[in-house]
Structure formats: structure tokens, C-alpha cells
Amino acid sequence: MGSSRILNTYIHQLIETSTPQAPAWNIEKIRAGKPNTWNYIDGCMIKALIELYEITGKDVYLDFADRFIDYFVQDDGTIKYYDPKEYNLDNVNAGKTLHQLYAITGKDRYRKAMDVIRGQLEHQPRTREGSFWHKLIYPNQIWLDGLYMAQPFYMQYELSFRDGRACADSIHQFEVVRELMRNERNGLYYHAYDSSRKEFWCDPVTGLSANFWLRAEGWFAMALIDTWELMPASMSGERDVLRRMFVELIDAMLPYQDPDTGMWHQVINLGRIAPNYLETSGSAIFANAIMKGARLGVLDERYYDYGRKAFAGICDTCLSEEDGRLTLDNICLVAGLGNTDHREGTFDYYMREPKVRNDAKGVAPLVLAYIETLRHGKEAG
Structure with a gap:
């Protein structure tokens, strides 16, 4: 089978075995043995399915996405298993699906739910530099992941419903990250920053964590291109700010791209050190971001081939059939800093985190990358 047919089969396999209460792609919830909640992982997958509907016109994807999100959203806009006062940026991510589904279905509950999530950002604690805390339980901290989780929703809400009033705030938060978290020598961004300099994992002078984690770097790249697209x-002028940041980040990543598979390593710049490995989710995120950047004209069209190579490499090396079912392998389950389990951000830490199969943090970006190949084919045709 070609990659298109394989991916279509794989996507149907996942949605046929998933419900809002027990999605097959949320490996964290499955491993924890806990009921499903409103979370960013499902948000990633449902967003990918909505975009798949938009490019293919197949109602099966829209119907599933609508049923899934509708399960959580109440008539008054409140969301099951979501507490805005946790001030968790991860929980903002699924708000993007509300905007997409509201545009398609016109359901008033989705419009109200967007207001609920925007209300979280209104009161989200901030660092002294003006950036959102990643979560209430991570005070004074900026994580690259959080830019993807919150900023595209924030920008879209402001443009759609508030005449762009807080758009400058969103751009400022990107600029803070570039100023504080970018390594000027290699152009890569550190995973996290603690403005208080108190966390055990941060450099006491810079406040930065120690390494460049692939998926966080990827989330930041997607945050840039997805937010740029909305503006x-x-x-x-603001678009130029994000454009420059995006182009320089992609240029910084390309020297680390594996020449054989087109993928990238879990810790980006230490590929020659065992047991570092070519990681699926971050590679898929960059495959999508690069191809999308080329399609939108933010990158020169020649960059498309770098993203396409990563997409093909993932399909060739990490997507396989086993016992009659397809599986996507080499996905880092989760990585973070601090909290109760002493996640110290060292190279060894990123190697300790488990690799899993079929988690949406890898599946959803691969579907988005697949969509970019479909868009490219239509443009070429």
C-alpha cells in the first residue's frame, strides 16, 4: 500500500475504536486507568480530523469530531472535566476545535465555550516579563509547549470577537520567548524558562533548562506558523516578526535533520550520543510545519522537500502493520520539568521517558503532515 492508503486505513482504525470517554490515541489516560477529560492530546487529534474533513470533504471525519467535542460541551458553554482556575495552558489547545466546529455547525454552545476558555486567559498568571505561566502548578515558568497550546487560540479569538484588542499581547509573548529562550549559537530554543530562577532544573543565572527537546521545539514552530496564518x-508588521522567527528556527533545525530518514532526534543537537533516538512526534510536527510554511509562502517553496522527506521517513520507518493492525512507533509519551517526580531536564531524563505507540501526540501531527501532502498535490495539479 502507498502511504496515503496506509494512513487512511490507520486513521479509520483509530476512530472506529475511540469514544470521547476512551479515545484509543490517548495513551496517557489509558496507562493511568483514568476516565478521559478535556485535554490537549484529544484537541490535537480532533483538530487534525476536522482539517482532514476540510481537505477531503468526507463527513465521517466531521461527524466524529463534532460528536467527540459535543460530548464535553454543555448548553451553557461550560466544559465537562475542565476547570479554568487550574490555569493550565494545555487545556486551551482544544479550544481551537471549538472555533472550527462553530464555523461549520453554528452550534451556540461552541461559541459560549470559547468564551469560557478565553476567560481562563483573562486571569492567567504571568511572569514578570508578561508571559503566561505554563500552569498554576508551574509558577513563573514559560514552556515552549505553551505557546502552541494557547497563542493560536488567543490570536483567533481576539481577531474574531474582540477586534484584535489583545493581538499585541500575543506577539509580545512570542518576542519574550525569542529574547530569553533562544540559543544564539545554534538558533535552537531551550525547553523552558523560570523567571524566578528558583527551580532545581534551571540555570541560576539564565533561568533556562538544560536541553533542546524536539517536541517542544516543534510545538513552538507550529505555534509560529499557525498564528501567522490567522493574522x-x-x-x-506583526506577521513579519513571526515570519522571521519561523524561518530562522527552521534554518536552525535543518543541519540536525537525519540524512537517511529526514527525522530528528529526541534531544535535537546530541544525535551521536547513545541512547538518543529519532523521535516520531517531533519529527512529524516539523514535517507539517515546514510543508505548511512552504505552502503559505513563509518559507521558500524549496523547503517543502525537507518536510516531505521527514513525512516519508516516518511512514517508512515508524508506521508498520502488526497482527493485522497498523501502529505508529517511537513516540515519546511525555516530557516536562519539575513537579513531584523530579524531572530535571538532563539528557538522561529525556532518554528515560517511555516511548509508546499510537499516541495522538505523534498521530495527529502525522495526519496534519499528510494533509499538507494532499494540499501540495492539489496545488501541483
Whole structure:
């Protein structure tokens, strides 16, 4: 089978075995043995399915996405298993699906739910530099992941419903990350920053964590291109800020791309050190971001081939059939810093985190990358 047919089969396999209460792709919930909640992992997958509907026109994807999100959203806009006062940026991510589904279905509950999530950001604690805390339980901290989780939703809400009033705030938060978290020598961004300099994992002078984790770097790249895409031409100066950041980040990543598979390593710049490995989710995120950047004209069209190579490499090396079922392998389950389990951000720490199969943190970006190949084919045709 070609990669398109394989991926279509794989996607159907996942949605046919998933419900809002027990999605097959949320390996964290499955391993924890806990009921499903409103979370960013499902948000990633449902967003990918909505975009798959938009490119293919197949109602099966929209119907599933609508049923899934509708299960959580109440008539008054409140969301099951979501507490805004946790001030967790991860929980903002699924808000993107509300905007997409509201545009398609017109369900008033989705519009109200967007207001609920925007209300979280209104009161989200901030660092002294003006950036959102990643979570209430991670005070004074900026994580690259959080830019993807919150900023595209924030920008879209402001443009759609508030005449762009807080768009400058969103751009400022990107600029803070570039100023504080980018390594000027290699152009890569550190995973996290503690403005208080108190966490055990941070450098006491810079406040930065120690390494460049692939998936966080990828989330940041997607945050840049997804937010850029939402902004109107009237915001040309702000668009240029994000464009420059995106291009320089992709240029910084390309020297670390594996020449054989097109993928990237779990700790990006230490590929020659065992037991570092070519990690699926972050590679798929960059495959998508690069191809999307080329399609939108943010990157020169020649960059498309770098993203396509990563997509093909993942399909060739990490997507396989076993006992009649397809599986996507080499996905880092989770990585973070601090909290109760002493996640110290060393190279050894990123190697300790388990690798799993079929988790949406890898599946959803691969579906988004697949969609970019479909868009490219239509443009070429």
C-alpha cells in the first residue's frame, strides 16, 4: 500500500475504536486507568480530523469530531472535566476545535465555550516579563509547549470577537520567548524558562533548562506558523516578526535533520550520543510545519522537500502493520520539568521517558503532515 492508503486505513482504525470517554490515541489516560477529560492530546487529534474533513470533504471525519467535542460541551458553554482556575495552558489547545466546529455547525454552545476558555486567559498568571505561566502548578515558568497550546487560540479569538484588542499581547509573548529562550549559537530554543530562577532544573543565572527537546521545539514552530496564518494582511508588521522567527528556527533545525530518514532526534543537537533516538512526534510536527510554511509562502517553496522527506521517513520507518493492525512507533509519551517526580531536564531524563505507540501526540501531527501532502498535490495539479 502507498502511504496515503496506509494512513487512511490507520486513521479509520483509530476512530472506529475511540469514544470521547476512551479515545484509543490517548495513551496517557489509558496507562493511568483514568476516565478521559478535556485535554490537549484529544484537541490535537480532533483538530487534525476536522482539517482532514476540510481537505477531503468526507463527513465521517466531521461527524466524529463534532460528536467527540459535543460530548464535553454543555448548553451553557461550560466544559465537562475542565476547570479554568487550574490555569493550565494545555487545556486551551482544544479550544481551537471549538472555533472550527462553530464555523461549520453554528452550534451556540461552541461559541459560549470559547468564551469560557478565553476567560481562563483573562486571569492567567504571568511572569514578570508578561508571559503566561505554563500552569498554576508551574509558577513563573514559560514552556515552549505553551505557546502552541494557547497563542493560536488567543490570536483567533481576539481577531474574531474582540477586534484584535489583545493581538499585541500575543506577539509580545512570542518576542519574550525569542529574547530569553533562544540559543544564539545554534538558533535552537531551550525547553523552558523560570523567571524566578528558583527551580532545581534551571540555570541560576539564565533561568533556562538544560536541553533542546524536539517536541517542544516543534510545538513552538507550529505555534509560529499557525498564528501567522490567522493574522490579516493589515498586521503586516506583526506577521513579519513571526515570519522571521519561523524561518530562522527552521534554518536552525535543518543541519540536525537525519540524512537517511529526514527525522530528528529526541534531544535535537546530541544525535551521536547513545541512547538518543529519532523521535516520531517531533519529527512529524516539523514535517507539517515546514510543508505548511512552504505552502503559505513563509518559507521558500524549496523547503517543502525537507518536510516531505521527514513525512516519508516516518511512514517508512515508524508506521508498520502488526497482527493485522497498523501502529505508529517511537513516540515519546511525555516530557516536562519539575513537579513531584523530579524531572530535571538532563539528557538522561529525556532518554528515560517511555516511548509508546499510537499516541495522538505523534498521530495527529502525522495526519496534519499528510494533509499538507494532499494540499501540495492539489496545488501541483
